Amino acid sequence: MQDVHTQGTRFARAPETHLASLRALGEAVVSARLELAIVVPTFNERANIPVLLDRLAAVLTGVSYEVIVVDDDSTDRTWEAVRGVAAYQQRVRVIRRVGRRGLASACLEGMMSTAAPYIAVMDGDLQHDETILPQMLATAMKESMDFVVASRNITGASMGGFAKDRVRLSNLGLKLARLILPADVTDPMSGFFLVDRRFIDDVIYDTSGVGFKILLDLLASAKRPVRIAEVPYTFRTREAGESKLDFAVGLEYLYLLLDKMLGHLIPLRFILFALVGAVGVILHLGTLAVLYRQAHLTFMNAQVAATVVSMTFNYLLNNLVTYRDARLRGNQWIVGLLTFYLACSLGAAINLSVSAQLLANGLPWLFAGMAGLVLSSVWNYGVTSVITWRKRLVDRGRAG
Ligand SMILES: Nc1nc2c(ncn2[C@@H]2O[C@H](COP(=O)(O)OP(=O)(O)O)[C@@H](O)[C@H]2O)c(=O)[nH]1
Ligand SMILES: [Mg+2]
Incomplete structure (x- = not known):
């Protein structure tokens, strides 16, 4: 034995x-079969987490639960504070993620780490009212719901002291969310909800895991009608620490929407790469116009200069946006620029020869030009993703 x-x-x-x-x-x-896991994403919430853990213990008497704090290597060492508690309380665990950031991906990682049949997600900053958790769990169990969402937008609920411009921003986000949402839910942007684990296992491969809006991501990944109940609550104001919502988070939101709308058809990275390329074409033509028509350079010289300007611009923007998760810096940045020039020059050569060939074969000039453009975009994307940014992606994968 x-x-x-x-x-x-x-x-x-x-x-x-x-x-x-x-x-x-x-x-x-x-002692009792695990019923509920509470996943709490944190970044710099050291002052708030011990209070939250106490409040959860007070309100969840009689529930067999665990708390999983997923901390992105907070500079205030939130992970350390949670470990201090976890050493004495086995129902508390912490995942310290290094080299990664992101609320949604942190939540997914926490969800994947539990055996509980129901998973709640809530912020670590005490803005979510933990006293409604027992009601949320009971509703999910009794009515076999996939989701029970704590909503700020139904009767009995309130945005609390949410600043006016935040409410406006939130409403705009809500309108955009309706574009990708199959389910009818009043607060799809809520960061406070409870979900049946089986639902997560069904959709995990389809989630995007970008940005702040994990509930929206999950709902938009559903392949069947979703059963949702909503429970009202009042959003509290934050007392300690600060909000991490900023411009980058706004961009990530648009990224999530695009991915949900088109990601299953074309890789989102390619769409971003092509958009950057389109802006590059406009810049190219603008530069050409100035240098050729106003500065009176020869057409060839103006064309070469415009090419260098637009290629450099494309590289900078792709490195900032398209490959923001694999951004090149220092020496890698210089090597990246050179390989990008090389790959795109070959791309341009392909464009020229293919479109000339098609034109010679009788295709109208517009179609010949477009075919060359599409082919060279695919070439540029494919080659630079392998040569320019691949090493960085692989390194990050290893670190992750
Ligand atoms: N793990 C992780 N948690 C995050 C990240 N950004 C924000 N959070 C946490 O997510 C919760 C909500 O973030 P907060 O900044 O309060 O958003 P707001 O309430 O919309 O202003 C808080 O617990 C934050 O600590 C992140 O990049 N990674
Ligand atoms: Mg908050």
Whole structure:
């Protein structure tokens, strides 16, 4: 019976048999079956988390739960404070993620790390009212809901002291969200909800995991009608720490919407790459006009200068936006620029030869030109993703 603890035995047996053997050995196996996991994404919430853990314990008496704090290596060492509690309270765990940022991806990671049948997600800054959690869990269980969303937009709920421009921004975001949402839900931007784990397992491959709006991401990934209940609550004002919502988060929101609308058809990176390219074409023509018509350079010289200007611009913008998760810096940035020039010059050569060929074969000039453009865009994208940014993506994958 001693070998119950060895790896081989553990994996060879069904979980129930394993539990039975442990019980036979007199081990305290489980006090109660885990019912609920609460996933809390944090970045610099050191002052708030201990208070939240106390409040959860006070309100969840009689529920078998665990709390998973997913911290993105906070500079205020939130992870350290949580570990301090977790050392004494086994229901508290912390995942310290290094080299990564993002609320949505943190939530997904926390969700993947639990065995609980229901998972709640809530902020770590005490803005979400934890006292409605038992009601949310009961609703999900009794009515077999996929989601129970804590809503700020239904009767009985309130945005609390949310600043006016934040309310306006939130309403705009809501209008945009309706573009991708199959489900009818009053507050799809809510960061406070409870979900049946089976739903997560169904959609996990389709989630985008970008930005702040994890609920929206999950709902828009659904492949079947979603059962949703809503519970009202009042959004509290933040007392300690500060909001992480900024311009980059706004951009990530648009990125999420685009990915949900088009991501299953074309890789989102390619769409961004093509958009950047389109802006580059306008810049190219503008530069050409100034240098050729106003500065009176020869057409060839003006064309070469415009090409360098637009290629450099494309590189900068792609490095900032399209590959923001694999951004090149320092020496890598210079090598990246050179490989980008090289790849795109070949792309231009392909464009010229293909379109000339098509024109010679009788295709109208507009179509010949477009075909060349499409082909060279695909070439530029494919080659630079492998040569210019690939190493950085691979390095990041390893670090992750
Ligand atoms: N893990 C992780 N948590 C984050 C990140 N950004 C924000 N959070 C947490 O997500 C929750 C909501 O963020 P907050 O800035 O308060 O957003 P707001 O309430 O919309 O202003 C808080 O618990 C933050 O600490 C992030 O990049 N990673
Ligand atoms: Mg907040």
